[in-house]
Amino acid sequence: MPDIDGADTAGAGFAMAGVSVAFGGLVALSDVSLEVPPNRVLGVIGPNGAGKTTLFNVACGFVRPDAGELWWRGERHDRLRPHRLAGLGIARTLQDLGLFEHLTVLENVMVGAGRHARTTFWSSLLALPGHTREERALADRAGAVLDRLGIADLADRTPAGLPYPVRKRVALARALVAEPRLLLLDEPASGLSGEEMAEIGELIRGLTDRMSVMLVEHHMDLVMSVCDDIVVLDFGRVIARGRPEEVREDPAVLAAYLGEDVPAEPGRSTC
Amino acid sequence: MATETSTETSAGQERPAHRRRRGGRLGAFLFATPLRRHLVLAVLAMVAVSVALESTDAFRNGQLAAMAYFGIAAGGLTVLVGLNGQISLGHGAFMAIGAYTAALMLRGENPLPLAVVLVAAAAVALAAGALVGVAAARLHGPYLAGATLALAVAVPGIPLHFSGVLGGEQGLTVRVPAVPDWFADAVFFVTGQDPGRSRYLGYVGWFCLVVTFVLLANLARGRVGRTWRAVRDNEVAAELAGIDLGRARVLAFVVSATCAGLAGGLLALSARIAAPSGFTLSLSLLLLSAIVLGGLGSLPGALVGAALLTFLPQLATTLGQDLGLSDVRAAELAPLAYGLVTMLVVLFAPSGIAGWVRRRRTSPSSSPVPSGRHET
Ligand SMILES: Nc1ncnc2c1ncn2[C@@H]1O[C@H](COP(=O)(O)OP(=O)(O)O)[C@@H](O)[C@H]1O
Ligand SMILES: [Mg+2]
Numbered sequence A: 001m002p003d004i005d006g007a008d009t010a011g012a013g014f015a016m017a018g019v020s021v022a023f024g025g026l027v028a029l030s031d032v033s034l035e036v037p038p039n040r041v042l043g044v045i046g047p048n049g050a051g052k053t054t055l056f057n058v059a060c061g062f063v064r065p066d067a068g069e070l071w072w073r074g075e076r077h078d079r080l081r082p083h084r085l086a087g088l089g090i091a092r093t094l095q096d097l098g099l100f101e102h103l104t105v106l107e108n109v110m111v112g113a114g115r116h117a118r119t120t121f122w123s124s125l126l127a128l129p130g131h132t133r134e135e136r137a138l139a140d141r142a143g144a145v146l147d148r149l150g151i152a153d154l155a156d157r158t159p160a161g162l163p164y165p166v167r168k169r170v171a172l173a174r175a176l177v178a179e180p181r182l183l184l185l186d187e188p189a190s191g192l193s194g195e196e197m198a199e200i201g202e203l204i205r206g207l208t209d210r211m212s213v214m215l216v217e218h219h220m221d222l223v224m225s226v227c228d229d230i231v232v233l234d235f236g237r238v239i240a241r242g243r244p245e246e247v248r249e250d251p252a253v254l255a256a257y258l259g260e261d262v263p264a265e266p267g268r269s270t271c
Numbered sequence B: 001m002a003t004e005t006s007t008e009t010s011a012g013q014e015r016p017a018h019r020r021r022r023g024g025r026l027g028a029f030l031f032a033t034p035l036r037r038h039l040v041l042a043v044l045a046m047v048a049v050s051v052a053l054e055s056t057d058a059f060r061n062g063q064l065a066a067m068a069y070f071g072i073a074a075g076g077l078t079v080l081v082g083l084n085g086q087i088s089l090g091h092g093a094f095m096a097i098g099a100y101t102a103a104l105m106l107r108g109e110n111p112l113p114l115a116v117v118l119v120a121a122a123a124v125a126l127a128a129g130a131l132v133g134v135a136a137a138r139l140h141g142p143y144l145a146g147a148t149l150a151l152a153v154a155v156p157g158i159p160l161h162f163s164g165v166l167g168g169e170q171g172l173t174v175r176v177p178a179v180p181d182w183f184a185d186a187v188f189f190v191t192g193q194d195p196g197r198s199r200y201l202g203y204v205g206w207f208c209l210v211v212t213f214v215l216l217a218n219l220a221r222g223r224v225g226r227t228w229r230a231v232r233d234n235e236v237a238a239e240l241a242g243i244d245l246g247r248a249r250v251l252a253f254v255v256s257a258t259c260a261g262l263a264g265g266l267l268a269l270s271a272r273i274a275a276p277s278g279f280t281l282s283l284s285l286l287l288l289s290a291i292v293l294g295g296l297g298s299l300p301g302a303l304v305g306a307a308l309l310t311f312l313p314q315l316a317t318t319l320g321q322d323l324g325l326s327d328v329r330a331a332e333l334a335p336l337a338y339g340l341v342t343m344l345v346v347l348f349a350p351s352g353i354a355g356w357v358r359r360r361r362t363s364p365s366s367s368p369v370p371s372g373r374h375e376t
Helices: A052-060 A084-087 A106-114 A121-125 A129-146 A164-177 A194-207 A221-227 A244-249 A251-256 B008-010 B025-030 B034-054 B058-083 B091-105 B115-134 B141-161 B181-191 B197-222 B221-233 B235-240 B247-270 B280-294 B299-321 B326-347 B352-360
Strands: A013-023 A026-036 A041-045 A067-072 A088-090 A184-188 A211-217 A230-236 A238-243
Touching: A013 A052, A026 A052, A026 A067, A026 A211, A026 A238, A041 A052, A052 A088, A052 A211, A067 B221, A067 B247, A084 A106, A084 B235, A084 B247, A088 A164, A106 A129, A106 A164, A106 B197, A106 B221, A121 A129, A121 B197, A121 B221, A121 B352, A129 A164, A164 A184, A164 A194, A164 B025, A194 A221, A211 B181, A221 A244, A230 A244, A230 A251, A238 A244, A238 A251, A244 A251, A244 B247, B008 B247, B025 B034, B034 B197, B058 B091, B058 B197, B058 B221, B058 B247, B058 B280, B058 B299, B091 B115, B091 B141, B091 B247, B091 B280, B115 B141, B115 B197, B115 B247, B141 B280, B181 B197, B197 B221, B197 B247, B197 B299, B221 B247, B235 B247, B280 B299, B280 B326, B280 B352, B299 B352, B326 B352
Parallel strands: A041 A211, A041 A230, A088 A184, A184 A211
Antiparallel strands: A013 A026, A013 A067, A230 A238
């Protein structure tokens, strides 16, 4: 397989090679390559409008790139459709969480577990024993994830009215219950207190025995402590990449991003 | 039947919330699975229906039959609108399709059995629903409303163009098949009376309603219903969870149209005619208002709405006559009463009558956990 800009497209992980996206005249992404090897955490950082959200949208099939290749587990996926992602073992959380407000917390998570469901429309229509068993299995699976995230007692509530950090956990549970091989996290720490942020960082590190993670984040502390590798975007271009300690020292990064006095400032949301 | 007494709630707190069971051994057995729950309700409903049909005259039997077909159409519509968030101003059109299918099939000397006719009415509406649903899945809000509105207006025009086959303005008269012997014998055995045709149609209609509602409740409770509600609440998140939005929407539309087709077939039997005047736009709008009154997404609500559609006009007229109004004047009260009820519901029970009842039932026990929306 070709190696474009050092992205190992043949690898067992996720890779983008030479991806470019333009909205009208505006270049949102320009020749971006990156890879997320198995069981690693890649952080994507960059100032406001750098193209981070667009990058995620390309990875999910919401935005089709004008040029470039998407690779997942050694296969090319240039025509990704968002609803096929779950089946491919890719899950994503949304920055605005996107909870199903009129479903219970448990149901929210059960929807995320749809990948594990096998029964047909007809077995649902007739409420056949197989379907009922499967529903129970999905509920147990969802309950277990809620338990792991410490919100099992809220299973029967609707998300409306729950505190924001709890809502974030529900969204995370919905992504995790699919047992993805790649988890895309859009600003997992925004709106969290320092303590909660440390917890989420630990949680993300704990996921790497089962999956790779790509995250967009503004809290430098979290990015630096959680990520194995970091890609820095500015005006749609990759201006630096490397291990956290390398990126931290990179003059281009300091100029473009860190120089903005952003690093430790919490709650700056740009996506 | 979904009531949880406060003792059960506190007893259930040790177990994980999603595994909470309702108390009592027999209850535990009968209500262990959604299917058993729905079947128990279905049997109870059928008993209640036969009591109602046997203790009333032919006129009331006819009204009950009408309530049944309105209920079936409203049940299908409330699933579409309430659970999946799609709007249809054109469900009367699918009723028309079902009605004409039934009318055409009952024309010959030896028509097929009634069950086959009704299944065919539903099946033709299913096919039409699939066609419309594919288009509908791409439309949103006002565009979908407009498209289904056009459907409601256009379909009753079709018989005028094909008046040779479809009877034009006059429509097709429907020959109601004779009451089958086994049915007459069974009713005679229990009640000592021979059932007339309207009583027979009452049974047929309510049997269809109970079957339809059991199936719809199964769907609503299970994965399909959850998928529909997820699509309604957040499209992007639903897609990321692996749901094909278009498929989910078309499926909801098809299910809903199939119900309307069955309802139309029953309407043709009850009215003994399928004519364009029976399927005007106001039928579609009345159906929509019925499910709003009952409570969107609620099957009991759909039944309440159907009861209002059926009985309120006559109730208002009778009341008017009792108050000394002339017959014409009294008849004018019906839309007024319907409008008044709609206003009251919108003002005092925005989640419909079913939602209001549910809240009344749950609030005194003051459970600390709001029960959210449980649509079944
Ligand atoms: N759908 C869109 N249509 C037009 N322009 C867009 C669209 N999405 C993003 N952009 C533009 O692309 C650039 C990158 O945006 P985005 O990916 O949201 O950046 P970030 O998430 O890093 O803040 C911005 O200038 C933004 O205005
Ligand atoms: Mg962004």
